[in-house]
Amino acid sequence: MNINLFAKRFALVVLFAAAPTAWADTVIPSPPQLAAKSYVLMDAASSQVLIDNNGDERLPPASLTKLMTAYIATLEINRGHIKESDLVTVSEHAWRTGGSRMFIQVNTQVSVGDLLHGIIIQSGNDASVALAEHIAGSEDAFADLMNTTAQRLGMTNSHFMNATGLPHPEHYSSAHDMAKLARAIIYEDPAHYAIYAQKEFFWNNIKQPNRNLLLWRDSTVDGLKTGHTEEAGYCLVASALREGSRMITAVFGTHSEQSRAAETQKLLTYGFRFFESRTFYKKGVELAKSRVWKGASDEVQAGLAEDLTVTLPRGQLDKLEASMTLNPQLIAPIQQGDVIGRVDIKSGEQVVSSTGLIALQAVEEGGLFRQLWDSIRLFIYGLFN
Template sequence: MKKLTSLLVAAAVALPSVSFANAPFVPPVPEIAGKAYYLVDFYSGQVVASSDPDKRIAPASLTKLMTGYLTYKAIKEKRLTLDQKLTVSHKGWTTGGSRMFLDPKIPVSVDDLIKGMDVQSGNDACVTLAEAIAGSEEAFGQMMTAEARRLGMNNTQFRNATGLPNPEHYTTVHDLGILASAIIREYPEFYKTYSLKSFTYNGISQPNRNLLLYRDPNVDGMKTGFTDDAGYNMVASSRRDGRRVISVVVGTASPEARAVESSKLLNYGLQFFDTPKLYAASKPVSEIPVYKGDAKKLPIGFASDVYTTVLKGQSAQLKADLTTSQPVIAPIKAGQVVGKLVVSLDGKKVLERPVVALKAIEQGNFFSRLWDSIKLMLGW
C-alpha cells in the first residue's frame, strides 16, 4: 500500500490594513521598585514587560484571587448560590490578619462573603468559603493547587485560602497574571466586585486598599496583599480605548509604592503599544480542499478572536502566514485543528495560533471516496 505523504501548504493571509504615522521613540520599561513584576496584554496574552517573572514569591492576600476563582466556579456549577447562608467556623473566626468581622451567631450570604473577600480582604470570609466548597481549608488548598495546574500556573503551590505565611505556599508574578486574566475572561460578572471602593458589613465599613481605584478612572480592579515576608503586593488592571492590560507588582515598600509602581507599568503598556484585532472568531479566513467527504471545500478560521500586541506604528508591518496539513481527508470535526497561523514582524515571530475547521464534514458516498482515492494516488 502506497503511503500518502503530508505536505505543508503555505498561504499568505491578508491582515487588516491599519495606517499609522512613523513609530515614535519608545522609552524603556520604567524602573520598578519591587522584587518582581509582570505586565500582560489581556486580549493578546502577550507579555509587554517583566522582571523575574518565574521567581518564587509569597503572594500574601493575592492568594484570594484563587479563592475567589474557585468560589465563582462553584457558583457557576451550582455548588453554591449567592443567597446561600454560611456560618463562620471557630477556625475562620479566630484566623488572624485582615477580617470582615463575621459573627459566629449570625449566618452570612455567599454574596456578602465574596465582597468581604474581594474588597475587605477578609480572612474569615476566605476560610468560610473554603470550608463550604471543600470541607476544610486544607482540602481547599489542594483544590487551589490543582486548579492552578489546570490553568497553566506551573510554579504555584497553595496551602491555605488566605495567603497567611507558609513556606510551602508560593507563586510567581507570571502565574498571578494567568490567574487574573482567567478571572476577567471567565467571570466578568464577579470581576466587577474588585472595583467596589468600600463594603460595609456588621456595621463596619472598610475601604478597598487598591489606591488606583481612587486615582485612575481606567483602573477597575483587582487585589492587594501584604505580609512582612512578602512586602506590599498588587495585581491591577486598566482599560483604555478598547484595550486592557494587567500588571503584577510584588515586594514593594509601602501601600503608596505598590500603587505608584503599578501605575507606571499600566500606563507604559497602554501608552506605547497597540493590540489590533487580526481575525474574528468563527469567521472563515480561507477554504481548503477536502478529500473523501460530502463536501469538497472546508472553511477554516479561529476558535477565538486573534489579537497581537505591537509598538504603536507597527501594525501595518505585520505579516501573516497560514499553513495547513495536506491532504485533508474526511471525516472532519468542527473545531479540529487543521493548521496554524504565524504572525511575524521584521522576520521575527510575534504570534502563533491553531487554525481550525469551522464546520464538520462527513464521509462522502462510496463512489466519491473511490474517486478521491484515485486522485490522491495519482497526485491530481
C-alpha cells in the same frame, strides 16, 4: 471536479496598508525600574508580557491568593453548583483564622454573595475559609481545587496550601501567574469582576475600604487585589482600561502601601503610552474552508480557538501582514478543534505571532464508496504531482 484545485495548498494574505509616514520607527524608552522584588506588565487582549522583571520567580503571594479563592467561587456560581443567595454557616475554624477579617461570627449564617464581597473588598481571611469550606468541605480540599485550577490556567509557578495566603513554605505564586489569573477573572466573568472596582463594603456595622489605593487615584483602574505579609512585602495586582485597551500589572514585594500603588502606576503609564494592540481575527469565526477527503462532508470550516491579537510599540502595527495556510491534504475523520493549518502575523520576514487554524466542526468518515472513490482520486493525483 478539478482535483488540483482542491489538493493544492490554500493561502490567503491580507495586507494592512499605511501611509508612508506611519512606517517610521517609534522610539520606545527603557521600561521603568521598580522598587519591587518582581513585577510584570501584560496587555490583557493579547496576553503578551511587555515588561518582565523576575516575573516567574516563586514568591509568597499573601492575600493575592484570594484572587484564586474568589475566581473558583465565581466558577462554582456560574456552573450552578452554588448560588449567591446560599447561606453559609461560619465554622469555628473560619472564625478563628487570623489576619485581615470580614468580622463574621461563629455559627452565624452569611450568604455566598456577601462572603465574596468580604473576600474581594475587605480581604477577609475568615470569609475566605468559610467560602472554601462551603465549596469543598474543608480548606485542604479547596486547596486541591486551587492547584487544579492553576494548572488549567498555565500557572506553572504557583502552588496553594490555603485559601487566604497566610504564610506556608509550600504556598507560592509569581507575578506572571497572577497576571494570568487576573486575565481569566476579567474576561471570563465581567459581572463578578465589577466587584473588584468597589471602594468599600459594609458588614457587621463595620465599613472597610478597598485597600487598592489606585481606585481613588486613577479612574481607569477597576481592580484587582492587594496583599501584604511581613515575608511577602506589599503586593498589588491591578488592571486599567483606557480607550478600549486594557493593561494588567502584578507587583510583588514593595516596601509600603503607598509604594505598591506608585510603582504599579508607573507600569500602567508606560504600557498605555508606548504600546497598542490589534485583533486580527476573532475566535470561532470562519476564516476559510478546506477540502476534506473520504469524509461524510467534502469540506470543513477553519477558524481560531482564541482571538488573535498582537501588541507592539505604537506605530508598528501598520507594518504587519497576516497569512493563512491550510494543510494540503485533510482526510476524515476530523475532530472539532483539530489543527488543520496556521496563521502567521509577520513584519517583513519576521514572524511576530503564529497560531493554529482549527476545524470548527467535526467531519465523520464517509461511506465505503466515498472512501474508495477518494482513495482512487488521491492515488491518481499522486502519480501526476
